[in-house]
Amino acid sequence: MSWIKEGELNLLEKLSANVIKAGPMPKHVAFIMDGNRRFARKKHVQRQEGHMQGFNKLAETLRWCLHLSIPEVTVYAFSIENFKRAKDEVDGLMELAKQKFYKLLEERENLEKHGVCIRVLGDLTMLPQDLQQLIAKAVVATRAHNKCFLNVCFAYTSRHEIANAIREMAWGVEQGIIKSSDVSETLLSECLYSNNSPNPDLLIRTSGEVRLSDFLLWQTSHSCLVFQSVLWPEYSFWNLCEAVLQYQFNYRSIQKARDLHREEQARQQVEEDRACVGELLQHHGNGKPAEAQRRQEALSHYTVCREERIQDFLKALKHKRDSFFSELSSQAALA
Ligand code: FPP
Numbered sequence: 001m002s003w004i005k006e007g008e009l010n011l012l013e014k015l016s017a018n019v020i021k022a023g024p025m026p027k028h029v030a031f032i033m034d035g036n037r038r039f040a041r042k043k044h045v046q047r048q049e050g051h052m053q054g055f056n057k058l059a060e061t062l063r064w065c066l067h068l069s070i071p072e073v074t075v076y077a078f079s080i081e082n083f084k085r086a087k088d089e090v091d092g093l094m095e096l097a098k099q100k101f102y103k104l105l106e107e108r109e110n111l112e113k114h115g116v117c118i119r120v121l122g123d124l125t126m127l128p129q130d131l132q133q134l135i136a137k138a139v140v141a142t143r144a145h146n147k148c149f150l151n152v153c154f155a156y157t158s159r160h161e162i163a164n165a166i167r168e169m170a171w172g173v174e175q176g177i178i179k180s181s182d183v184s185e186t187l188l189s190e191c192l193y194s195n196n197s198p199n200p201d202l203l204i205r206t207s208g209e210v211r212l213s214d215f216l217l218w219q220t221s222h223s224c225l226v227f228q229s230v231l232w233p234e235y236s237f238w239n240l241c242e243a244v245l246q247y248q249f250n251y252r253s254i255q256k257a258r259d260l261h262r263e264e265q266a267r268q269q270v271e272e273d274r275a276c277v278g279e280l281l282q283h284h285g286n287g288k289p290a291e292a293q294r295r296q297e298a299l300s301h302y303t304v305c306r307e308e309r310i311q312d313f314l315k316a317l318k319h320k321r322d323s324f325f326s327e328l329s330s331q332a333a334l335a
């Protein structure tokens with residue numbers, strides 16, 4: 001099974017898709033694809049078969065998303081917690097991933113046709129070396145594509161991602177690229193693995209579980225969360241439509257909460273800049289208060305310098321991350 005299942009919607013599905021698309025559509029949908037093992041038990045098949053059917057459902061769902069003009073999808077494919085499962089299950093999931101990333105490289109042309117960029121979010125160093133290399137090859141091969149985006153969270157948890165982002169900022173301070181006062185909510189977001197994506201508008205979890213299980217905790221604070229009881233391998237086009245409808249019913253309040261948060265972030269940044277400039281002026285003016293015009297000039301200068309430091313840091317971070325994938329990918333070419 002390919003990563004994007006080919007095929008058209010039937011007439012009823014097409015009609016429904018058009019009705020739904022008349023409303024506000026999510027631009028980014030995240031999935032916690034849960035219930036593969038319960039599905040396997042229900043159907044009296046092997047656990048691995050449940051995971052295989054789970055992958056097939058992902059391919060089908062990506063096709064529905066394309067038809068619904070949803071350009072970005074993020075999926076929880078393997079959590080760091082999943083390493084604690086039985087060895088044969090973990091090995092089976094690694095094997096499945098190897099097969100699928102290998103297949104992805106074989107069907108590069110199809111991904112190019114749809115303009116699909118594949119990103120893998122997580123701590124790849126936890127994975128077997130050959131899988132790391134295959135993933136890197138897939139990421140490098142599709143990184144110039146920009147029509148739609150599939151983010152596969154693999155060896156991922158949100159807390160691990162946030163801790164890593166904090167380590168990246170500490171590295172930037174150590175290297176003298178940024179100052180500790182440059183650390184902010186906005187900068188932390190830029191250091192997450194998901195820095196290239198807008199936050200998900202809609203997060204869907206299947207199988208009736210109503211937890212986030214350490215998935216995109218930072219990114220979904222203003223997303224519409226939809227919990228559905230269907231097991232992931234049984235997910236249908238209609239389940240997806242139902243989730244999108246829930247997003248549409250809640251659209252106004254979601255937008256309002258997001259706007260408020262954005263305004264609050266901007267206000268906080270100005271306050272923090274003012275406090276830093278106030279301290280600097282006091283220091284240089286030997287404790288005497290500076291006049292209003294000098295304060296304003298110093299504030300503008302400070303803001304420009306901060307922005308330059310942050311841009312330099314983000315460039316260095318991007319270079320570090322791109323090189324990680326490029327080097328792994330070229331090792332695979334040599335192997
Ligand atoms: C959760 O169901 C599913 C997983 C832990 C694995 C999900 C993986 C796939 C769907 C395959 C994707 C593979 C690639 C390469 C992208 P569960 O095992 O927790 O089932 P349960 O909740 O019924 O126990």
Ligand code: MG
Pocket residue numbers: 034035036
């Ligand atoms: Mg589960």
